[in-house]
Amino acid sequence: MSQRNRDGKRTARERLREQREIDKAREKRKRTLIAVGAVVAVLAIAAGVGLLVAGRNNGGGVAVAAPAGAAGKDKLVIPVGASDAPSTLTVYEDFRCPACGQFEKTFTDTIHQLEDSGQIKVDYHLVRIIDGNAGGTGSLNAANAAACAQDQNKFRAYHDVLYANQPVETDDKFAQKTYLLQLADKVGGLKTPTFTTCVNNGTYDAWVKKSNSAFGQSGFNSTPTVLLNNTNIYADTQNPLTPAKLKQLVADANKGKKPGTATPSPSPSPSLSQSPSPSQSRSRSQSPSPSQRSTG
Known part of the structure; x- marks a missing residue:
């Protein structure tokens, strides 16, 4: 096998390995983003429920419909x-x-x-x-x-x-x-x-x-x-x-x-x-x- 052919095969293997590393890194980032998004969504829901319960329990914070002309x-x-x-x-x-x-x-x-x-x-x-x-x-x-x-x-x-x-x-x-x-x-x-x-x-x-x-x-x-x-x-x-x-x-x-x-x-x-x-x-x-x- 000529030196040129050996160099060509090595280059192809290196390119394939590099592409695999890139794909692996991209998949890892994707999984991380999905996990972070799920945590944020859960926290947002929990916060919303907490505010709703607090409003129901103590009448604070949550806006309610008021009759016409109500003041104060x-x-x-x-x-x-x-x-x-x-x-x-x-x-x-x-x-x-x-x-x-x-x-x-x-x-x-x-x-x-x-x-x-x-x-x-x-x-x-x-x-x-x-x-x-x-x-x-x-x-x-x-x-x-x-x-x-x-x-x-x-x-x-x-x-x-x-x-x-x-x-x-x-x-x-x-x-x-x-x-x-x-x-x-x-x-x-x-x-x-x-x-x-x-x-x-x-x-x-x-x-x-x-x-x-x-x-x-x-x-x-x-x-x-x-x-x-x-x-x-x-x-x-x-x-x-x-x-x-x-x-x-x-x-x-x-x-x-x-x-x-x-x-x-x-x-x-x-x-x-x-x-x-x-x-x-x-x-x-x-x-x-x-x-x-x-x-x-």
Whole structure:
């Protein structure tokens, strides 16, 4: 065999060996990329599940649908009254809470007067303490229905109707969506197909749950909690708040300030001034204590 032929065969073997090494390296890189991609995908899924669970457990981080006009952090506040009112009344309420019903029976007319004259705006936070303490879904379903009424610009009227027809605490009647829709008939123009769908579908259930979670982190633990310009004015049982005292507190806070540009809201029919049912009378005459969040 000539030297030229031997050199040619060696070169061919070297080229083949080099090509095999190149193919082997390419296959190794491919396997590595596939493995890395799989790990990244698993981590991404795990992170997504973790965020979802965290959002469900503590109401944080995860955006939820809010009713029209909702304000404040995470849009968890339903404001009523003039946005430029010189003072703000902040109210944390549970529609099943007997003490909240007593508060509304006592203060609704006064609050409406102060709202309609531009003296205050009221920021409502809807919570569900009774659901947690006693079981059931009446607090949740009623709050969702009230948020649905907010979409129709009829929150105040429906809010008042719910309290005017509040069942006793042991009767979870607000869990019945048919009853909530029946009460909507007391507010002119509220019971539309849109409202009915919103109530039946629980459109704002997640929003209510997030509001309730935020309440749990607020430092307050009972309803009603009532603040005037961030000062708690309803917690002193030795010197209880009265309608006259509320008016005076607002007048003092607003001294020298211009009233807001409020548009009076229509009142529902019937009003909270109507005589409560016998079962409600027995419950309310006992001046129920604020509903407190269970620590269990």
